[in-house]
Amino acid sequence: MPELPEVEVICRGIRSFLVGRTVTDIHCNGKRLRHPVPMEMMQRKMVNQIITTVERRAKFLQIGLETGEMLIIHLGMTGNLGIFPPTVTPAKHDHVLWSLDNGTELRYNDIRRFGSIRFLSVSEVVDREETIFQTTGPEPFSDEFSAEYLQKLAKGKSPAVKLFIMTNQTVAGIGNIYANESLFAAGIQPSRTAQSLTKKEWERLVIEIRRVLSHAIECGGSTISDFLNASQEKGYFQMNFKVYGREGKACSLCSANIEKQKIGGRASYFCPNCQK
Ligand SMILES: [Zn+2]
Secondary structure, eight states, X not given: OOOHHHHHHHHHHHHHHHTTOBEEEEEEOOOOOSSOOOHHHHHHHHTTOBEEEEEEETTEEEEEETTSOEEEEEOTTTEEEEEEOTTXXXXXXXXXXXXXXXXXXXXXXXXXXXXXXXXXXXXXXXXTTTTTTTTOOOOTTSTTSSHHHHHHHHTTOOXXXXXXXXXXXXXXXXXXXXXXXXXXXXXXXXXXXXXXOOHHHHHHHHHHHHHHHHHHHHHHHHHTOOOBTOOTTSOOOOOOOSSTTOTTSBOTTTOOBOEEEEEXXXXXXXXXXXXX
């Protein structure tokens, strides 16, 4: 499943090919994604319009038009976007194709079809933080995401800190892998209650969450840098994890064995020596 870094890499990868381009035509193979693809709406509202922005919010890609309207895409489990010349035959699971005025095509590929594509009107775009993102916390790289914010929010909260940071209302887009890796980097036991962390520990965790995500984005950027002619069939990038999936292996800092514990039903990996 694409996590925040993968979505960010895709966003950065396609941005330069899309901003300033005009959509000239849209094709769809008629298959339903998580919801029906809004083909009629896209045909009416997107064709002959200029793409002005390509941004990420949580795990959604937001493709903004000059009209103020917006296409909002969630990749689900297996979704991907790439830019192709029309001479490349569409892949089997390319469900939607947007033709651009320079002859290239943006293609949405999704084997399992759990992704979604929505077209938002201007008022829906303006209201989206109160509607679509109502239960989504701040972005991990935003100023709003700070030690003060986390400590205040965690006050009186007894769930494990790992579950707390994986909650969408706390912060956008921290999945299981990056929660494990950030807590290891910050030296914090994943099973500690959220309210037990000190201000200093929250400060360290904010820094490490950003560092771990930035590192993943950099790795991804070099792994799948070629968005033009990118192979739609290739999977999401893999990085070398410090604790995730390393049960019984030696900690890279102290050589103790990495332990595994289920917290809230999710696999949690940690070093019993380095994480307090
Ligand atoms: Zn260790």
